[in-house]
Amino acid sequence: MFKTLKNDIPASIVVFFVALPLCLGISVASGAEPITGLIAGIVGGIVVGAASGSNIGVSGPAAGLAVIVATAIASLGYENFLVAVVLGGVLQILFGVFKLGIIGYYFPSSVIKGMLTGIGVVIILKEIPYFFGLDKNPEGDFAFLQVDGENTLTELLKTINAIISGNFDHGATLIAIVAMAILLLWSNVLSKKGKIFQLIQGPLVVVVLGIIFYLLTIDTNLELTKDHLVAVPVPDDLSGLKDLLTFPNFSAITNPEVLIAAFTIGLVASLETLLCVEATDKLDPNKNVTPTNRELFAQGSGNIVSGLIGGLPVTQVIVRSSANIQSGGRSKASAIIHGFLLLISIIAIPHILNLIPLSVLAAILFIVGYKLAKPSTFRAMYKGGWMQFVPFIITVLGIVFLDLLKGIGLGLAVGIFVVLYRSFQNSHFLHKEGEDVDDGRIKMTLAEEVTFFNKGAILKELDRIPENSYLELDVMKTRYLDNDIIEILEDFAFKARERNIDIKIISERGIVENPDSFIEFFKLKKKGE
Template sequence: MFKHLKKDLPASIVVFFVALPLCLGIALASGAPLFSGLIAGIIGGIVVGAISGSKIGVSGPAAGLAAIVLVAITSLGYENFLVAVVLGGAIQILFGVLRLGIIGYFFPSSVIKGMLTGIGIIIILKQIPYFFGMGKNPKGNFDLLQVEWDNLISGLLKAINALISGNISIGATVVGIIALGILLLWSNVLSKKGKIFQLVQGPLVAVVFGIIFYVVTQGGSLELAIDQLVKVPGSIDAIKEQITFPNFAAIANTEVWITAFTIALVASLETLLCVEATDKLDPHKNVTPTNRELFAQGTGNIVSGLIGGLPITQVIVRSSANIQSGGRTKLSAIIHGLLLIVSVLLIPTLLNQIPLAVLAAVLFIVGFKLAKPSTFVNMYKLGWKQFVPFMATVLPMVITGDLLLGIGLGLAVGIFIILLKNFQNSHFLHKEGENLDDGKIKMTLAEEVTFFNKGAILKELDSLPENTYLELDVRQTRYLDNDIIEILEDFAFKAKERNIDIKLISKRGTVENPDSFIEFFKLRPKSNTSLS
C-alpha cells in the first residue's frame, strides 16, 4: 500500500481540500449538524478506505442521500435516524454477503438518471435561503420537503417574496455570488490553464475567499451574522458533547426500518454507479470487487451511525479528484480521512468562519451537475420510452421530496412500458394477396410468447375473416407459454366452424390443420414448453 506514497500523499491533500467543503455542505443540505458531515467524511476515508477493494475510490457523505436524510431527520428525530443509518449499514453488509453487487443492473438507467436529477433539483432549491441569508433560521422559512403540495408552493412563494421585498442579507448574497463566480471560473476556464488549477480546487478557493470576506467585513455594512456561518465544535470537550449516539429504543419503529432499507438501497445503487464510473476513469483500469465494496460501505455506515455521522457512499467527485491528482492506492483515501481529523482538532476556529452562503454556492454547482438541462434534452431525444419513466421519477421527488416514491413510480412506469412493448411485439401479422378473400395470412410468433401476449394474439385470431388460409410460423419461437397454446387449441376448434385452414410451420416440420396443438408440442395440460 505504501509503494506509491509519493503519488498518494499529494493526491490525498487535493481530495481533502475537495472533501472539506462538501462534507459541511452536504450536512447543511441534509438538515443535519455540520459536524456529522465531517464524521462521515472521516469514516468514509479511514474505515471504508481500509476495507474497500477499490484502489482509487473515495467515500464520504453523498449528495444523493441528502433528500432522504432531510426527510428522515424531520420525521424521526436525529437519534432515531442514526438507528436507521446503522441498520442500513447492516443491510448493505447482507447485500455483500449475498453477492448482490449486481443489483444496480436491475434498475433502468432512465429511473437512476431521474433519481439523480431529482436530487440535484432539491439540493438547489434548498440552498436558496442560505445563499441569500434569509432570516435567522433559513430552513424553517423555506421547508420544501413536505408531502403536501401547498407547502412546496408556499415555500417557493416565501422565497420569491423575500427576494422581492429585500428581506435578504446583503453580505451573504454578495459573498455567495462571488463564491459562485469563483467556482464557475475555476471549473470552466482556469482548470484548463494549468496543473496548479487542478491541484488547488475551486471549492477550496471559494471557502478561503469566504473566510477572508467574513474577517474583512466585520463591523461594516456587509457583516455576516453568527447564524450565517458554519458551526462545528471548537474543542475536544465540545466534540464530545456534539457526538450523538443512536436511540436503539426506536428499533421497533416501522418507519426506522423503512428509512434503513431506503438508505441501504439508494446508498448501494449510488456506490455501484460510482464504482462503475470510477473504474472507467482509472487510467490503470483496476476493477473494483462490487460485493466487497458493499461490505465496506455497510461497515462504514454502521460505524458512522454509531457515533453520529451521516450515511456514506463512494462519491464520484472525490474519486475523480483522486484520479486526476495521480492517486494510485487506497492510502490516498485513508490519508484524506486523517487530514479531516486534523482539521477538526487544529483549525475549528477557522472552520467556524466559513459563510454558509459559500457552502450553498458549492452545492448549487453539485446540484446543477446532477440536474443539467442537457440531461432533460438527451432523455427526450432518446424517445418516450426513456423520457416518461425519467419524468415519472423526477416530478414526484421534487413535488413531495420522497425519493422512494419517485423511484417506485419511475420503476412502475418502466415496467408498464416493457409489458406494453411485449404485448405489441408478440406476433407479426403478414397478409399476402391483393384480395383478402383469396389471399393468405401469415402470423409469425415472437421468440418468447407469454401470458402477457394473450390479449393481442386472441384479438388477431378472432378478427380473421371466414374462408381464409392462415400460416402460423413458430420457427423462431423458443418459449411458448401454455396460456398461448390453450388459445391456439380453442382457435383450432373455431377455425373449423369458420372454414379457416391452418398451416403450422415449426422446426419439427409442417402440419396442415392440426387437430391438437397440445399433442403437436407434446405437452401436458397446464405446463409450459421450450421449442429450442
C-alpha cells in the first residue's frame, strides 16, 4: 500500500472533493443534518477502507438509499433510525459470514455497464444547473424527482431558458468554463508533459483556482453568492464537534418498525455494494477481484460504527470509486486518506472549504460523468446485438428517470427475459432428414439442459410433427431433463401411437425403439440415471 502513495495521495484529494458535496447533498436529500453525511463519508473512508479487500473501491453515504433513509427517519425519528443502521450493519456481517457475497455475480454484464453509464448520465444532467450557478437545491441530489418538487428535465429546461435569456450567474459560469478547460488541458496534454503534472492533479488546481476567483471577485459583478458555495458545518471549537454527533436510542431495539428498517437497510446496502464492487472491478485497469464476502463484512463494520456516532448508512459508491480509478488510485490508501481529509476538513479548514464554488465541482463531476457514459459505450453495446443493448438501455433509462435501484431492477428483469428467450430458442434442434426427400424422417436433438422454461417450444414442435412420421429423438448430450419435459415426452409417446408416429430414442444407454420401453426409459431419466 505504501509503495503507491505517489498515486494514491493525488487520487485521494480528487475523491475528497468529489465526496464532499455528495456527502452534504445526500444527507439533506435523506432528510438528515449535513453533518450526518460527512460522518458516513469519514467512516466509509477510514473504517470500511481499512477493512475492505478492494484496492480502489470508495465507500460513503449512497444516493440509492436516500428514499429508504428519508422514510425511516420520518417514521422512527433519528435516534431510533440509528439503531436500525447498527442492526443493518450486523446483518451485513452475517451475510458475509454465510458467504452471500456471490449474489452480485449473477447480474448480467449489460446491466452492470448500464448502471455505470446511467450514473454517468445522471451526474452530467444534475450538474448542468450548478455549472451555470442556477440550481440552489442541495448538491448531490441524484433522484429524478427533487426535494423542491422539480425533476431533472424541468431543472434542465429552466437552465436552458435562463441561459437563452441571460439570467444565469455569470461568475459561476465563467469559473466553471475556465475549470473545465484546465481539466481537459491537464488530462489530455499536460499530464503527458512531465511528472509534476501527474503528481499535482487537475481537480486540485481548479479547486484552488475557484477559491482564489471567489476571493478576488468579492464586491464585483462576478461575486458568487453563498448559495453557490460549498456549505460545511462549522463547529465553534474542538469540543463543539461532540455536539454535532447523535447517538442511537437502543431502548427502541425491540420496535418492529426498527427491525424492518434494519433488514431493509442491510439488504439494500449489501445489494448496492455488491453491484458497485462488480462494476468497480470492471473499471479497474489492474483487473483486481474484490473478495465480496470480506466486502460485506467491511461494510457491516462501517455501518455499525456510523450508526453508533450518528452517521448515515454507507455502501461502496461507484461515483467516488470511479473518480478514484480515473485519478490514478492504486491501493486502499487513497480511500483511507480521503476519509482522513474529510475529518481534517471539518476540524481544521471548514471556512476554507466553504469558499469553493459549486460550479467548479460541477466541472470536475462533468469529467467523471463523461468517462462513465462515453458515446463509445453506447455504440459498443448496440453492436453487441439487441440481447445486450436492450437490458443496457433499459437500465440506463431506469436510473436516469427513476433511481439507481429501480433502474437496476428493470434492467435485471429484462435480462432475465432475454435469458428465458434464449433458453426457449436453444432447448432443441429440429430438422427433416434431407430437404428434397419427403420420407417423413425427422430428427430432434435436445440441448444439454432442458427445463420447464422450454415446455412451450418443445410442445409446439411435437404438435407440428405430421402423422405417419419417423421421429429420432437424440438425448446423447442431455445432462439434465426436467420432469415437466419428461412428462411431455411421455404424453407424446402415447399420442404417437394414435398418429402413427414411430419414435427412436438415441441416448448414452443405446437406442430405444420399442414403444413399451419408452416409459421405462423416461422413469430412469426422472431418477437422473
